Amino acid sequence: MLGPVAFSLSAPSLASKGLALNIFDPAIFPILTADGLTNGAVYALLSLALVLVFAVTRVIFVPQGEFVMFGTLTLASLQLGRVPGTLTLLLVLLAISTVLNVVEALRRGDGRAAGLAAGSGVALGAGVWALTTTLAAAKAPLLVQVLLTLLLVVPLGPLLYRVVFQPLRNASVLVLLIASVALHLVLVGLGLVFFGPEGSRTPAFAEGNTALGGVTLSNQSLLVILVSAVLMLALYYFFDRTLTGKALRATAVNRMGARLVGIRPTAAGSLAFTVAALIGALSGLLIGPSIAVSYDTGFLIGLKGFVGAIIGGLVSYPVAALGALLVGLIESYASFSLSQWKEVIVFTLILPVLLWRSLSSKHHDEEDE
Amino acid sequence: MTAVSPLLEVHDLHVSYGRVEAVQGVSLSVGAGQIVSVIGANGAGKSTLLGAIMGALPSRGRVEYAGRTLAHTPLESRVAAGMTLVPERRELFSSMTVEDNLRLGAYTRRREGAGDLGGVFTRFPRLEERRKQLAGTLSGGEQQMLAIGRALMARPKLLLLDEPSLGLAPLIVREILRIVAELRDAGVTVLLVEQNARAALAISDFGYVLEGGQVRLSGPAADLAHDPAVVASYLGTGK
Ligand SMILES: Nc1ncnc2c1ncn2[C@@H]1O[C@H](COP(=O)(O)OP(=O)(O)OP(=O)(O)O)[C@@H](O)[C@H]1O
Ligand SMILES: [Mg+2]
Numbered sequence: 001m002l003g004p005v006a007f008s009l010s011a012p013s014l015a016s017k018g019l020a021l022n023i024f025d026p027a028i029f030p031i032l033t034a035d036g037l038t039n040g041a042v043y044a045l046l047s048l049a050l051v052l053v054f055a056v057t058r059v060i061f062v063p064q065g066e067f068v069m070f071g072t073l074t075l076a077s078l079q080l081g082r083v084p085g086t087l088t089l090l091l092v093l094l095a096i097s098t099v100l101n102v103v104e105a106l107r108r109g110d111g112r113a114a115g116l117a118a119g120s121g122v123a124l125g126a127g128v129w130a131l132t133t134t135l136a137a138a139k140a141p142l143l144v145q146v147l148l149t150l151l152l153v154v155p156l157g158p159l160l161y162r163v164v165f166q167p168l169r170n171a172s173v174l175v176l177l178i179a180s181v182a183l184h185l186v187l188v189g190l191g192l193v194f195f196g197p198e199g200s201r202t203p204a205f206a207e208g209n210t211a212l213g214g215v216t217l218s219n220q221s222l223l224v225i226l227v228s229a230v231l232m233l234a235l236y237y238f239f240d241r242t243l244t245g246k247a248l249r250a251t252a253v254n255r256m257g258a259r260l261v262g263i264r265p266t267a268a269g270s271l272a273f274t275v276a277a278l279i280g281a282l283s284g285l286l287i288g289p290s291i292a293v294s295y296d297t298g299f300l301i302g303l304k305g306f307v308g309a310i311i312g313g314l315v316s317y318p319v320a321a322l323g324a325l326l327v328g329l330i331e332s333y334a335s336f337s338l339s340q341w342k343e344v345i346v347f348t349l350i351l352p353v354l355l356w357r358s359l360s361s362k363h364h365d366e367e368d369e
Numbered sequence: 370m371t372a373v374s375p376l377l378e379v380h381d382l383h384v385s386y387g388r389v390e391a392v393q394g395v396s397l398s399v400g401a402g403q404i405v406s407v408i409g410a411n412g413a414g415k416s417t418l419l420g421a422i423m424g425a426l427p428s429r430g431r432v433e434y435a436g437r438t439l440a441h442t443p444l445e446s447r448v449a450a451g452m453t454l455v456p457e458r459r460e461l462f463s464s465m466t467v468e469d470n471l472r473l474g475a476y477t478r479r480r481e482g483a484g485d486l487g488g489v490f491t492r493f494p495r496l497e498e499r500r501k502q503l504a505g506t507l508s509g510g511e512q513q514m515l516a517i518g519r520a521l522m523a524r525p526k527l528l529l530l531d532e533p534s535l536g537l538a539p540l541i542v543r544e545i546l547r548i549v550a551e552l553r554d555a556g557v558t559v560l561l562v563e564q565n566a567r568a569a570l571a572i573s574d575f576g577y578v579l580e581g582g583q584v585r586l587s588g589p590a591a592d593l594a595h596d597p598a599v600v601a602s603y604l605g606t607g608k
Contacts, residue, residue: 108441243472243479250462250473257460259425261523262448262477 023333030215032332038221040328041228042283044321046305049276051320055252056272058173059165062180065302066187067277070153071284072293076200078145083136085194086152093159094125150281157277158270166266191295199292224286307350373400376527376558382430384421391417393582404559408566408603409579415562416457419529423454449477451526459516463505467496470504474522489518510541527558534565546572566603570594
């Protein structure tokens with residue numbers, strides 16, 4: 001999916017000559033490896049998001065890739081000085097969730113909470129609208145546009161949770177999956193409406209190349225690897241060291257236990273979706289300069305993260321991340337020698353891994369409440 | 370229940386699982402600073418009663434805690450308000466360490482600092498030795514200590530204990546109940562469900578006997594322990 005980003009050699013044109021190319025050629029192999037690691041790093045981030053969301057909320061989050069698409073295309077819109085359609089989606093979701101919150105508070109007979117929910121919903125919506133329209137028209141500098149993109153895309157996570165998945169929180173995994181697929185289709189459709197059928201790229205955050213031990217890497221792909229690594233370390237720190245991160249893990253391990261220590265499952269779910277949206281949006285920003293992203297690009301990217309997550313059994317973060325890196329590498333090697341078969345090779349090679357996983361994994365039943 | 374003001378009052382509580390009514394109009398009162406026991410046979414509805422008081426199960430009737438009626442208060446808010454349940458199944462975070470389990474116990478107190486880890490370790494030195502061990506690998510007795518320790522980290526005013534002696538050796542049972550008595554002396558109010566009726570009544574101020582989801586008998590613990598009906602059904606003649 002992600003095109004070769006790590007090298008500016010004309011490798012694809014070499015490949016297209018249909019020659020029997022040896023990927024182990026010492027001049028090519030390190031480049032392909034770096035390329036695979038670049039894409040794999042992004043898949044790894046996405047697989048972590050998928051594992052997190054599933055572990056905390058039992059939702060197999062098919063639309064994870066749509067956060068990526070919204071990330072790239074929101075920034076691309078801002079680059080053109082347009083107000084991205086993402087704002088409309090955000091405001092509509094904010095309105096629905098505000099209504100839900102107000103109704104819920106009124107049902108409890110808590111008028112003050114209802115007023116607070118209504119007031120904060122309106123204020124937030126107005127604030128985001130004013131900020132976006134102003135900054136979009138002003139063609140703000142790239143960094144400001146990046147921050148604005150995050151401000152527009154990241155809240156979609158908790159809002160989608162509030163509107164779609166929180167009301168379904170006691171439903172079965174299958175029902176949640178159906179909702180997830182439906183949401184994926186809706187978001188792809190909205191992507192088409194908001195951004196049109198053409199793909200867009202965003203400007204590179206870093207120009208030029210760096211030579212590392214005989215291999216020349218573009219600074220952009222170094223940046224992708226670096227940011228992904230930092231993000232993974234940050235996630236590790238969050239889950240391993242902070243009480244909030246531990247609370248998320250606790251909810252995943254034992255929902256009833258988590259409730260008994262006062263962790264609200266809906267708060268945990270909302271936070272998991274926030275992290276997932278943040279990871280998705282950042283991934284979109286990272287890959288935007290390398291490939292042309294269009295409204296339907298998200299699915300295949302998300303799917304590769306998903307393969308990593310499945311390799312990790314939807315429970316193990318390190319295995320999921322390694323699996324996703326593996327997907328990136330296989331894809332890179334395959335795209336060089338047999339580019340038209342790339343996706344076929346990626347998903348076919350995954351089959352034996354999945355088979356081995358399903359045979360070797362102990363079946364532990366889901367913790368029932 | 371004489372001069373002590375009640376911390377928990379339950380009026381005419383009903384809990385149903387589908388068409389089966391497991392708790393049928395139970396009323397009880399727990400005075401502040403007391404240990405109150407609920408004893409009864411398997412299936413009498415004891416765990417169901419505790420679950421409903423805690424808000425983990427939907428119920429009809431009235432639950433009053435610290436003078437406030439808890440109607441729409443979700444379980445998590447009851448924890449924040451000072452009620453904590455140690456359930457029959459313990460519900461530990463099995464793939465997390467002992468220390469993480471304890472720290473998470475203080476989740477509702479996170480703005481007031483890290484919680485009293487030292488205090489729990491003083492009470493359960495065994496947990497300090499095992500602080501880096503995964504909760505799921507602890508022995509049954511250690512798991513029960515961890516479950517109680519985790520509950521104490523929330524600094525509860527009212528502790529609901531569901532069969533803390535379940536599956537434990539007699540020596541540990543005595544140890545656990547001694548700690549429960551100590552907690553009461555430290556100001557924690559305890560509602561205790563126990564199969565081990567003799568030991569439970571020995572440390573309790575008041576007791577209720579539950580049968581088929583209804584209160585059959587109630588009275589000061591010392592009186593219940595000598596009540597012929599209780600002796601015959603729950604205390605037996607042995608030890
Ligand atoms: N989830 C459930 N669905 C249907 N019936 C249930 C459920 N949980 C409990 N019951 C029934 O409700 C009744 C009371 O159960 P409960 O667990 O409260 O008893 P208990 O007094 O705690 O028993 P024990 O001493 O064995 O723990 C039992 O008849 C039980 O079969
Ligand atoms: Mg029970």
